[in-house]
Amino acid sequence: MSADHSASRPPLRLETDAILGDPQTKIIVCCGSGGVGKTTTAAALALRAAELHGRRTVVLTIDPARRLAQSLGLTELDNTPRQVKEIEPAPGTDRAALPPGELHAMMLDMKRTFDEVVLAHTDPRKAAEIFANPFYQAMSATFSGTQEYMAMEKLGQLRSADEWDLIVVDTPPSRSALDFLDAPVRLARFLDGKMLRLLLAPTRAGGHRVFSLVSASFGIFSKAVTRVLGAQLLTDLSGFVGALDSLFGGFRERAERTYRVLQARETVFLVVAAPEPDAIREAVYFAGRLAQDDMPLGGLLLNRVATVTADEISAVDARKAAESLTALDDFTLTGELLGLHASLVEQRDRQLAMTERFLAACPGVPVARIAAQPTDIHDLEGLRAIGAALVPHTGSR
Amino acid sequence: MARRNHPQAPAGQCGPALADPATRLHVVTGKGGTGKSTVSAALALALAADGRRTLLVEVEGRQSIAQLFELEPLPYQELPIARLDCGGTVLALAIDAEAALLEYLDLFYRLGVAGRALRKVGAIDFATTIAPGVRDVLLTGKVKEAVTRAVDGRWVYDAVVLDAPPTGRIGRFLNVTAETARLAKIGPIKSQSEGVAALLRSPRTAVHLVTRLEEMPVQEGTDAMAELKRLGLPAGAIIVNNAWPPVLTEARISNAEIRRGLAAAGLPSDRKTVTGLAREGREHQTRLAVESRLRAELRTADRPVVELPSLPHSGTRTGLEVLATCLRAALHRPEAS
Ligand SMILES: Nc1ncnc2c1ncn2[C@@H]1O[C@H](COP(=O)(O)OP(=O)(O)OP(=O)(O)O)[C@@H](O)[C@H]1O
Ligand SMILES: Nc1ncnc2c1ncn2[C@@H]1O[C@H](COP(=O)(O)OP(=O)(O)OP(=O)(O)O)[C@@H](O)[C@H]1O
Ligand SMILES: [Mg+2]
Ligand SMILES: [Mg+2]
Numbered sequence: 001m002s003a004d005h006s007a008s009r010p011p012l013r014l015e016t017d018a019i020l021g022d023p024q025t026k027i028i029v030c031c032g033s034g035g036v037g038k039t040t041t042a043a044a045l046a047l048r049a050a051e052l053h054g055r056r057t058v059v060l061t062i063d064p065a066r067r068l069a070q071s072l073g074l075t076e077l078d079n080t081p082r083q084v085k086e087i088e089p090a091p092g093t094d095r096a097a098l099p100p101g102e103l104h105a106m107m108l109d110m111k112r113t114f115d116e117v118v119l120a121h122t123d124p125r126k127a128a129e130i131f132a133n134p135f136y137q138a139m140s141a142t143f144s145g146t147q148e149y150m151a152m153e154k155l156g157q158l159r160s161a162d163e164w165d166l167i168v169v170d171t172p173p174s175r176s177a178l179d180f181l182d183a184p185v186r187l188a189r190f191l192d193g194k195m196l197r198l199l200l201a202p203t204r205a206g207g208h209r210v211f212s213l214v215s216a217s218f219g220i221f222s223k224a225v226t227r228v229l230g231a232q233l234l235t236d237l238s239g240f241v242g243a244l245d246s247l248f249g250g251f252r253e254r255a256e257r258t259y260r261v262l263q264a265r266e267t268v269f270l271v272v273a274a275p276e277p278d279a280i281r282e283a284v285y286f287a288g289r290l291a292q293d294d295m296p297l298g299g300l301l302l303n304r305v306a307t308v309t310a311d312e313i314s315a316v317d318a319r320k321a322a323e324s325l326t327a328l329d330d331f332t333l334t335g336e337l338l339g340l341h342a343s344l345v346e347q348r349d350r351q352l353a354m355t356e357r358f359l360a361a362c363p364g365v366p367v368a369r370i371a372a373q374p375t376d377i378h379d380l381e382g383l384r385a386i387g388a389a390l391v392p393h394t395g396s397r
Numbered sequence: 398m399a400r401r402n403h404p405q406a407p408a409g410q411c412g413p414a415l416a417d418p419a420t421r422l423h424v425v426t427g428k429g430g431t432g433k434s435t436v437s438a439a440l441a442l443a444l445a446a447d448g449r450r451t452l453l454v455e456v457e458g459r460q461s462i463a464q465l466f467e468l469e470p471l472p473y474q475e476l477p478i479a480r481l482d483c484g485g486t487v488l489a490l491a492i493d494a495e496a497a498l499l500e501y502l503d504l505f506y507r508l509g510v511a512g513r514a515l516r517k518v519g520a521i522d523f524a525t526t527i528a529p530g531v532r533d534v535l536l537t538g539k540v541k542e543a544v545t546r547a548v549d550g551r552w553v554y555d556a557v558v559l560d561a562p563p564t565g566r567i568g569r570f571l572n573v574t575a576e577t578a579r580l581a582k583i584g585p586i587k588s589q590s591e592g593v594a595a596l597l598r599s600p601r602t603a604v605h606l607v608t609r610l611e612e613m614p615v616q617e618g619t620d621a622m623a624e625l626k627r628l629g630l631p632a633g634a635i636i637v638n639n640a641w642p643p644v645l646t647e648a649r650i651s652n653a654e655i656r657r658g659l660a661a662a663g664l665p666s667d668r669k670t671v672t673g674l675a676r677e678g679r680e681h682q683t684r685l686a687v688e689s690r691l692r693a694e695l696r697t698a699d700r701p702v703v704e705l706p707s708l709p710h711s712g713t714r715t716g717l718e719v720l721a722t723c724l725r726a727a728l729h730r731p732e733a734s
Pocket of ligand 4: 434435560
């Protein structure tokens, strides 16, 4: 077994329709590095689950492009799922055998979700105090990781409402896909307040030798903070810590609960990647991390793959012919088409090499690809086309 | 890619120069993945021509410069990374927010061992994340120091290029005074941020936008430009990266003509190949139509526009040189008639 060349074995085919149609699949998480097509594929998969597999589906989108949001009926950021009316059963489906599904779409409102968590854990007076604190305001709007935490929180809420056949989750546009898993823990740890309390009350830290050095430096630190940033900052910070006191623990507990849902068999992670070095590198990290955390990886979705339709002509032949035809002056059209064809083939081959790189690092991970569409995707028609363009990758050309 | 056959008077060849020669700080932003780091590096090379000295700065802790120039990860230190044949030099600095904070605190206190201990327990990371505005002031403060550093009455750097955060965060990043005013009402951070703000709002600074001719980057880019304008930050050029080769724009694609052409070139001219080529051409035309609509939209911004070709083998030093040559031409192009 170990002696064979895994890279030369045909890759496993990722059959997304089997996943979408499986009643055991309750959650699909689309993750990947920035700009690879997470939002688009999440919406396309959700639409397909509703139209083709008759499932009652909700898609949680994060920062969708404006026109895509509009086409899903999402005109404001209000954290509530709205039913998409224009869905149609796929042509040829037997409506008696398969009643049409439903698609509901929503956009994550990070600040409102944060406010809801605060309200759920404290009384209205305390909550008002927290909302007014400049630190809370800065953090609920800008802290890196807040969006990831709130996406997880919202997923947890949708799951426990137990009214959906399938929840499709888009993930925030962070640089690294790993942030989706790491950031909530980071934020929860921060909100647990140990660090804050340590910083603000250095004398309470223990008398251990190392600790005394640390606490001495914390003393310097808060003095430095006071001098550099002004006393106001420390006052606000203490106010924040004091007000959050009642919430301590709650954040971490909630993050951990959702984390466990992500490990359950009802969840499928789909890693979306563009066939480019950076995105593939990220996808490899992420796949490794899922395995390590015992989270179920469904497979890799290679998005925006170049398609070549004139398969018979190689890049070299096309390039050579393009040059000679252009010189002839008479066959400009064919010359230009062949030049274009050569670039396409070269691009496709580079992309296949990228895919090989992924498969060499993650043997056994099923792969599917989605052809690059000639224009952006901003309506249901476009999303259907993405769903239809999604084909299992077989490694052959 | 050869631009000489460009059928629609490329924006890359006319119009005002990329930047005013008086510009000393070039801030480069754009949607994630559009090529900010690549373009910043190429711009630093372009500005170093004729024996000048430039500094290329990154602030996102990603070691992009090291990757682009195929170097070991860079320390928090200004180091030469490229020497040009014409005598110019590019230095690089990867600013680390933690190190910048420690350095900053050291100006006021001698932290020594204690500083390292703080770093070890994560306090520095904590302090720079809890108040992102403070982090940004530290980063831009360091940039300002490099821009205004002079020895014997001469600037140490002729120009500084900043590979800045993406469009979604650029306004907050550069609008330092507003962010710190919220958190730090007095103290040295406040005065520091005022100094930075003065440089950023002066004609010595230009904020350039990198975009691809795709809907999202263009939309986010134009939104960011509007935001920067509102904040009083000086807009620079629009740098269109990675455009498709502008062939076949007007052509009517006829199967008969393709068949004759293929036959003349001695290539297979069966039906599948002919319709396949025609389809590739039509999809390309659809893309070009989107591109020219977006190009027109970008022109309404009334900024200099520079187009950079898509490189067959990006991420190589030769690729950077190609882009630098294009940018150099755009820096020196005469005002359009
Ligand atoms: N297969 C495809 N063909 C053509 N365009 C596509 C395809 N997939 C996505 N796009 C376009 O690419 C852009 C980015 O896609 P999308 O917003 O889904 O990415 P994302 O991963 O969610 O980005 P972010 O990290 O910023 O959230 C959009 O304009 C979308 O229409
Ligand atoms: N003109 C070009 N031709 C071909 N490829 C390019 C070009 N410019 C950039 N690239 C490639 O595009 C990818 C993204 O480029 P780069 O890292 O410079 O973008 P960025 O905007 O800095 O990204 P990030 O937002 O992740 O920092 C890289 O793989 C790079 O090699
Ligand atoms: Mg998205
Ligand atoms: Mg970059």
